[in-house]
Amino acid sequence: MYNYKDYIIEDGLPHIWCSGCGNGIVLNALTRALEEMQIPPEDIVIIAGSGCLSRLISYTNTSTIKMLHGRVLAGATGVKLANPKLKVFCLMGDGDCATIGGNHLIHCARRNIDVTAILCNNFNYGMTGGQYSSTTPMNSITTTSRYGLVYEEGFDICNLVTAAGASYVARATAYDVINLKKYIVEATEKKGFGFVEVLAACTTHYGKNNKMGNSTEMMKKINMMALPVSKSKKMSHEELKGRYLTGKLQDRYDREDYGTLYTRMVEEVKR
Amino acid sequence: MSDNVMFIQGNEAIVHGAIAAGARFFGGYPITPSSEIAEHASMLLPLVDGIFIQMEDEMASLASVEGASAAGLKGFTATSGLGFSIMQEHIGHAIMSEIPCVIVVVQRGGPGTGLATKPAQGDMMQARWGTNGDHSIIALAPSSVEECYELTVKAFYFAEKYRTPVVILSDAAVGKMYEGVTLRKLLPEEIASPRIPDCSPADYRTYRYDPDNIAVLAPMGGKYQVHLCSSVHDEFGHSKGTPQNSNKSVRYLTEKIEKHVDDITITKEYCLEDAEVVLVSFGCSCRSARGAAEMLGEQGVKAGVLQLLTLWPFPKKEIEKVLIQSKLVAVPELNLGQLYNEICRYNIFDTEIISINKVSGELITPTEIVDAIKEVF
Numbered sequence: 001m002y003n004y005k006d007y008i009i010e011d012g013l014p015h016i017w018c019s020g021c022g023n024g025i026v027l028n029a030l031t032r033a034l035e036e037m038q039i040p041p042e043d044i045v046i047i048a049g050s051g052c053l054s055r056l057i058s059y060t061n062t063s064t065i066k067m068l069h070g071r072v073l074a075g076a077t078g079v080k081l082a083n084p085k086l087k088v089f090c091l092m093g094d095g096d097c098a099t100i101g102g103n104h105l106i107h108c109a110r111r112n113i114d115v116t117a118i119l120c121n122n123f124n125y126g127m128t129g130g131q132y133s134s135t136t137p138m139n140s141i142t143t144t145s146r147y148g149l150v151y152e153e154g155f156d157i158c159n160l161v162t163a164a165g166a167s168y169v170a171r172a173t174a175y176d177v178i179n180l181k182k183y184i185v186e187a188t189e190k191k192g193f194g195f196v197e198v199l200a201a202c203t204t205h206y207g208k209n210n211k212m213g214n215s216t217e218m219m220k221k222i223n224m225m226a227l228p229v230s231k232s233k234k235m236s237h238e239e240l241k242g243r244y245l246t247g248k249l250q251d252r253y254d255r256e257d258y259g260t261l262y263t264r265m266v267e268e269v270k271r
Numbered sequence: 272m273s274d275n276v277m278f279i280q281g282n283e284a285i286v287h288g289a290i291a292a293g294a295r296f297f298g299g300y301p302i303t304p305s306s307e308i309a310e311h312a313s314m315l316l317p318l319v320d321g322i323f324i325q326m327e328d329e330m331a332s333l334a335s336v337e338g339a340s341a342a343g344l345k346g347f348t349a350t351s352g353l354g355f356s357i358m359q360e361h362i363g364h365a366i367m368s369e370i371p372c373v374i375v376v377v378q379r380g381g382p383g384t385g386l387a388t389k390p391a392q393g394d395m396m397q398a399r400w401g402t403n404g405d406h407s408i409i410a411l412a413p414s415s416v417e418e419c420y421e422l423t424v425k426a427f428y429f430a431e432k433y434r435t436p437v438v439i440l441s442d443a444a445v446g447k448m449y450e451g452v453t454l455r456k457l458l459p460e461e462i463a464s465p466r467i468p469d470c471s472p473a474d475y476r477t478y479r480y481d482p483d484n485i486a487v488l489a490p491m492g493g494k495y496q497v498h499l500c501s502s503v504h505d506e507f508g509h510s511k512g513t514p515q516n517s518n519k520s521v522r523y524l525t526e527k528i529e530k531h532v533d534d535i536t537i538t539k540e541y542c543l544e545d546a547e548v549v550l551v552s553f554g555c556s557c558r559s560a561r562g563a564a565e566m567l568g569e570q571g572v573k574a575g576v577l578q579l580l581t582l583w584p585f586p587k588k589e590i591e592k593v594l595i596q597s598k599l600v601a602v603p604e605l606n607l608g609q610l611y612n613e614i615c616r617y618n619i620f621d622t623e624i625i626s627i628n629k630v631s632g633e634l635i636t637p638t639e640i641v642d643a644i645k646e647v648f
Contacts, residue, residue, distance in 0.1 A: 012509075042496070055510075058509050064498045065498075066500040068361060070330075074332075074338070075341075076338060077331075077335045078324075078340075078341075079339065081324065082295075082296055082322065082338065082344040083491070103327055106327075107326075
């Protein structure tokens with residue numbers, strides 16, 4: 001039996017993240033999800049890119065790759081196809097996953113590569129000082145939009161990944177850690193591309209720049225932005241504005257993953 | 272299995288060489304004049320249970336190859352000038368993370384989109400210095416279809432032995448050319464041994480800053496925990512940007528290749544023994560150089576050719592030898608003097624060196640080389 005502590009390098013702690021940051025919660029949810037699935041640590045590869053969340057791989061007792069900024073999913077594609085037995089987890093921030101790596105995200109979802117992608121969306125580039133990203137909500141103040149981000153709209157990244165063809169898509173807030181863990185388990189156990197977006201607080205930059213209060217207040221505010229998908233059905237467009245649908249957003253059974261289809265082709269060709 | 276004789280293109284021979292060397296993963300993005308490599312990889316790899324994937328761009332291509340290599344498969348990609356530029360960030364990543372991989376560059380005219388279908392040799396310096404930071408690199412340049420096969424085998428061997436990306440610097444002439452070639456059955460020692468660390472999993476470290484004893488990269492998914500890291504790291508592979516770690520790792524990455532230049536150097540000599548005029552060249556231009564040397568010989572000039580199959584690390588000793596022995600060194604190449612300039616750096620002997628270049632997308636003819644030499648000799 002593996003305990004969640006078996007997945008953590010305790011000597012590596014305490015972590016470097018700011019108080020109130022959602023990244024620690026992601027680490028917590030991930031390791032508890034691994035415990036629930038009882039995956040042997042040697043079968044796990046965790047890949048991160050650049051940014052605050054990428055530090056997570058310093059704390060996990062598994063094989064890890066520090067990939068380039070944006071290329072996490074492209075690297076994960078190679079790892080998974082080379083050794084399908086591996087469970088591959090891709091840990092990315094909104095800059096990494098949705099902005100510089102947006103093209104790889106689309107194609108990884110389209111190919112339905114059997115990896116688990118976790119996007120910790122804190123609405124800005126935290127590591128580099130709080131600049132806006134492709135998920136920063138309209139009108140936000142960031143260090144590169146001092147007069148307000150009035151000219152470009154942020155992505156609904158779950159919609160994008162769903163449209164691109166992922167087998168599994170879910171969204172949770174860092175406040176809702178029980179469901180977050182559940183979605184990570186489901187995304188991993190689902191064959192095909194499993195995508196989980198976490199809405200998280202960056203108290204140091206985004207929160208401070210947008211006067212969202214202290215860590216607790218900010219977490220509450222992010223939770224107010226969330227809306228369980230079940231409740232959204234009867235709501236008008238106007239009511240849904242600025243809200244992030246949470247819960248299981250996609251769970252399809254009509255698409256096989258790349259590895260399965262490729263292996264079948266090889267068998268056919270060799271016959 | 273015995274030797275296999277085929278009449279094929281240089282690009283195709285590279286795929287045969289890769290598979291013979293044990294490569295089982297190709298991730299690539301089409302670009303002229305390299306596309307036949309992807310096409311043949313897509314046909315041949317499934318037959319040996321290998322993986323072919325066409326990625327969304329060159330960054331993703333090399334990233335996927337790095338990922339496959341981390342998981343234990345020998346991988347390669349193929350591209351040309353601009354695609355090579357896009358890959359440069361990942362070449363630095365693979366150098367710093369010490370991930371073996373092979374990048375085939377079939378050179379075409381540049382800069383920019385340049386001359387897509389015409390041969391050039393303008394990426395010699397891009398291969399050396401294209402990515403950021405101090406580092407060394409291994410680059411091999413074939414001039415025939417047979418050398419495409421043989422050097423690809425070598426490239427995979429060096430990539431594993433030195434845990435580094437290796438560049439095969441081909442060109443549109445060599446890549447597109449058809450020749451009869453013997454796809455020789457390889458000897459066991461020509462293929463790098465499997466990556467098995469010589470220690471227990473508990474004692475295993477992903478890195479060791481010892482140029483004479485490079486740490487074995489254990490494949491992910493076994494008992495050995497691996498931490499591949501492209502930031503300055505400690506021996507575990509954890510990101511630790513201390514002055515000591517930075518100083519050690521950057522020097523080590525250069526030394527682990529430059530210290531072994533003799534092992535990596537491959538050259539061929541034609542009539543070099545008593546040559547007064549030595550043509551130093553690589554890739555397609557070498558063929559013209561050999562023709563020119565023959566013509567000069569017929570005219571009573573003692574001329575020979577030094578072909579550099581290894582371009583990087585730079586074969587200084589071999590260059591110094593011809594600088595000492597000859598009265599004139601001529602350097603024909605399809606660029607404005609990238610090899611010439613490098614040779615000049617080692618000319619402390621006051622030997623006359625001339626640069627013979629062409630950037631028109633056409634090959635240099637033997638006559639043009641002879642004429643250029645006759646002007647000064």
